[in-house]
Amino acid sequence: MQQTIIELELALLSPEVRCDANVLDELIHADFLEVGATGISFGKPEVLARLPKEKPPVFRVSDMQYRLLSEDLVQLNYRACFKPVNEVDKRYSLRTSLWKCSNGRWQMIYHQGTPCAPFF
16 A cells, blocks of 8 residues: 555656646545645645646655555655746755545545755
């Protein structure tokens, strides 16, 4: 299960998935909540409307940590570095995602990215 969850998380960071509203819809839970680096929170409808229109950055991730919270809930913590398109500086964040298994399918139900000092 650990490898599956990590692969799903990495898929959500990939340009191919971020540009595909149908795949995003499958991977993101209906009750999804994200707290962005700016402190603004938003749900699944906003993600489905925004991500496919953005030119996706390339992410570098490290220190992936997996915790099984219950038989149907998993937490991932990791570090991420990316450079948004049309920006000069890279951004660094500590990220936490919760994945919930509903009807036999794992979906992200929560995500938070907290800005941090550079680490690469």
